Amino acid sequence: MNIKEQVIAIIAEQAMLEPSDIKMENTLEDIGIDSLGLVESIFAIEEAFDIAVPFNANEPSASDFDISSVGAIVDAVTKLRAEQGK
Amino acid sequence: MHRVVITGAGTINPLGADVASTFAAMREGQCGIGPLEIADVGRLSIQIGGQIKGYDETAHFNRQQIALYDRFTQFTLLAAREAIAQSGLSFTGDLADRSGVVLGTSGGGLNTQDENYRAVYEAGKNRVHPFIVPKLMNNAAASHVSMEWNLRGPSFTVATACASSNHAMGQAFNMVRCGMAPVMVTGGSEAMLCFGGIKAWEGLRVMSKDACRPFSATRNGMVQGEGAGVFVFEDYEHAKARGADILCEVVGFAMSSDAADIVMPSKQGAARAIAGALKDARLAKESVGYINAHGTGTAANDKTECAAVADVFGPHADQLMISSTKSMHGHLIGGTGAVELLACIMALRDGVVAPTIGYEEPDPECALDVVPNVARDANVDVALSNAFAFGGLNAVLVLRKH
Numbered sequence: 001m002n003i004k005e006q007v008i009a010i011i012a013e014q015a016m017l018e019p020s021d022i023k024m025e026n027t028l029e030d031i032g033i034d035s036l037g038l039v040e041s042i043f044a045i046e047e048a049f050d051i052a053v054p055f056n057a058n059e060p061s062a063s064d065f066d067i068s069s070v071g072a073i074v075d076a077v078t079k080l081r082a083e084q085g086k
Numbered sequence: 087m088h089r090v091v092i093t094g095a096g097t098i099n100p101l102g103a104d105v106a107s108t109f110a111a112m113r114e115g116q117c118g119i120g121p122l123e124i125a126d127v128g129r130l131s132i133q134i135g136g137q138i139k140g141y142d143e144t145a146h147f148n149r150q151q152i153a154l155y156d157r158f159t160q161f162t163l164l165a166a167r168e169a170i171a172q173s174g175l176s177f178t179g180d181l182a183d184r185s186g187v188v189l190g191t192s193g194g195g196l197n198t199q200d201e202n203y204r205a206v207y208e209a210g211k212n213r214v215h216p217f218i219v220p221k222l223m224n225n226a227a228a229s230h231v232s233m234e235w236n237l238r239g240p241s242f243t244v245a246t247a248c249a250s251s252n253h254a255m256g257q258a259f260n261m262v263r264c265g266m267a268p269v270m271v272t273g274g275s276e277a278m279l280c281f282g283g284i285k286a287w288e289g290l291r292v293m294s295k296d297a298c299r300p301f302s303a304t305r306n307g308m309v310q311g312e313g314a315g316v317f318v319f320e321d322y323e324h325a326k327a328r329g330a331d332i333l334c335e336v337v338g339f340a341m342s343s344d345a346a347d348i349v350m351p352s353k354q355g356a357a358r359a360i361a362g363a364l365k366d367a368r369l370a371k372e373s374v375g376y377i378n379a380h381g382t383g384t385a386a387n388d389k390t391e392c393a394a395v396a397d398v399f400g401p402h403a404d405q406l407m408i409s410s411t412k413s414m415h416g417h418l419i420g421g422t423g424a425v426e427l428l429a430c431i432m433a434l435r436d437g438v439v440a441p442t443i444g445y446e447e448p449d450p451e452c453a454l455d456v457v458p459n460v461a462r463d464a465n466v467d468v469a470l471s472n473a474f475a476f477g478g479l480n481a482v483l484v485l486r487k488h
Contacts, residue, residue: 035386036349039291052131057291058307058385 003049003081007074010044024071031070035060038067045073051080089322090262091488092333092431093175096168098161099313099425100136100415104168108425109432111414112440113461118415119298119309126281132293135279136311136416154217155230156195157277161314161421162227163234166271170235173318174330175269177236184267186239187228188258189316190250190274192420193283194243195222200280227275231316239267248380250274251315251423252473252481256339258319259483268321273424275314284310290349292384298417299444300381300410301388301452308382311416315424332488334434337468338367344478351387351474356394359480363470364398367484371399374406374484375466376433378426379456380474381410381442382417389451391472396454407464409457413443423473427483430469434487439464 001009005019012019015031022031028038035057042053042065055063065080066072097104100118101111111118121127122135143152143160155163177185198221205211220226225243232241240261244254251274258272278284287293287310294307325332340362344355364371380391396403411429418425429440438461445458471483 039289042291043289055291056294056306058294058305062306 003078004074006048007045007077008070010041010048011070011073014041022070024069024074026070028067045077049077049081050086051077051084053080088263088265090259090319090336091322091325092317092336093320093325093330094169094171094173094318095333095428095431096165096172097313097315097425097428098138098164099315099418100138100311105428108428109436112411112429112432113438115441115443115459115461116414117443118311122279124280130281130284130288132284132288132295134295134309135284136309136418137279138313153215154221156198156221156226158191158193158195158275158314159227159230161277161312162189162275162316163230165273165275165314165316166231166235169316169318170271173320175318181268182236182238184239185237185269186241186267187231187237187271188242188244188254189228189231189272190244190246190252190254190420190424191224191227191276192245192247192250193276193278194224195226196278196283197280198222200282203282231271235271237271245420246479246481247475247477248417248419248422249473249475249479249481250420252471252483253341253479255317255319255423255427255483256341256481259336259339262319262321268324270319271316272319273314273316274421276419276421277312278310278419279312294383297444298383298413299446300379300383300413300442301392301449301456302445303447303449305383305385305388308384308412309416311418313415313418313425314421315428317424317427333431335486335488336483337369337486338363338484340366340482342480344480346478349476351390352478353390353393353397355478355480356391356472356474357397359482360394360398360470360472363482363484369468369484372402373468374399374402374470375464376430376439376469377406377408378429378469378471379408379410380472381412383410383412387474391474392452392454403454407439407455407457407462409440409442411440423471423481427471430471430485433464433466433469434485437463437465439466
């Protein structure tokens with residue numbers, strides 16, 4: 001699986017949907033992921049890609065890690081992996 | 087129904103090793119939060135806390151006691167020593183048989199667990215000290231207080247996460263009020279500032295890396311603290327008959343459950359506990375001058391708590407003061423309500439309202455008088471102490487000037 005497929009698999013599992021139901025333009029809210037689900041998804045992403053994601057649930061929009069859509073998350077993971085030499 | 091008064095108070099917390107120094111620090115708006123000094127701190131992403139610095143257990147306890155007393159038990163015993171000494175009580179005969187201890191803690195002997203898991207998993211040892219179980223158990227502190235002061239009546243420990251102390255003190259209040267016990271030693275303690283204790287909290291992504299700034303638009307999370315607060319709750323007639331110095335009266339208590347979410351707070355649940363406590367106290371909401379907020383400094387708590395206060399108090403919400411002393415001592419989790427009760431006592435007895443320090447910028451969702459940064463002189467007749475725990479368990483106490 002490439003990065004996009006892996007991120008979608010993680011998000012789909014959290015949302016209890018099939019990966020084929022997840023669109024890149026979906027927001028997490030669209031697919032029913034709340035703040036706890038987001039924290040769990042970020043943990044799963046960190047474990048899957050061996051990266052540290054800067055994210056504080058108190059100020060989600062203040063983070064460099066863009067969570068505005070599924071596509072944004074895929075891009076952010078790609079960037080973090082490059083930055084952290086993975 | 088018996089009236090219930092507080093005749094002794096004791097503490098050790100990041101602001102001071104007794105009540106007088108804690109009051110002084112709260113008046114000055116001092117910050118007890120700083121860099122953590124614990125093992126493996128370099129592997130933590132959160133490296134600050136309200137840690138009791140310069141604490142030397144050997145200055146207070148002998149070798150045999152240290153083998154049995156986890157840090158949370160040590161804090162409890164030091165706070166209880168101060169509170170019971172101030173009350174002037176000694177427990178013998180019928181008074182001893184009927185008086186007890188009810189304390190709150192969330193993690194109990196977490197340092198003992200952390201150290202011994204290290205020993206068996208990390209260091210590969212196959213043997214641990216024989217007293218690990220009695221040292222780590224959540225009721226160890228309550229039991230040692232009962233043994234030290236001969237309290238032979240009803241004694242137990244309450245664990246409701248961040249509301250543990252308020253739930254414990256609520257039980258003590260009702261036990262004295264209904265005549266079950268003439269005196270209850272109550273409060274709570276926490277000592278969670280170890281690698282495992284903080285690592286677990288990091289996972290939730292709600293901790294601040296720099297400061298606890300409750301109600302400020304710039305807040306970015308909670309900061310953990312450690313310490314204990316212990317009080318002597320006494321039947322008013324009993325206290326009066328022996329001429330005891332009365333710090334204040336406990337007049338109301340209520341609990342509620344959100345029955346909604348394991349971590350996200352509910353405005354309705356908080357509001358029901360606040361309104362319930364006022365009803366229990368049979369006091370008009372306009373009589374309340376000060377609320378010691380739960381005020382954790384997280385986005386979720388602070389706006390929910392302010393909305394609940396606004397709902398319950400209506401126009402009076404703009405007349406009362408509400409501050410979070412967690413900005414100074416951090417979140418003592420299961421011990422937090424006990425240390426925060428001190429701020430209520432200071433407001434009622436000394437007429438000084440502790441500030442919310444670290445306050446930088448107003449948040450329209452927290453538009454109440456949060457006593458920003460500087461303590462205030464005020465005549466307060468009634469004070470509330472809020473605690474809203476993970477798991478949606480809420481507990482609110484009402485105190486009145488005596």
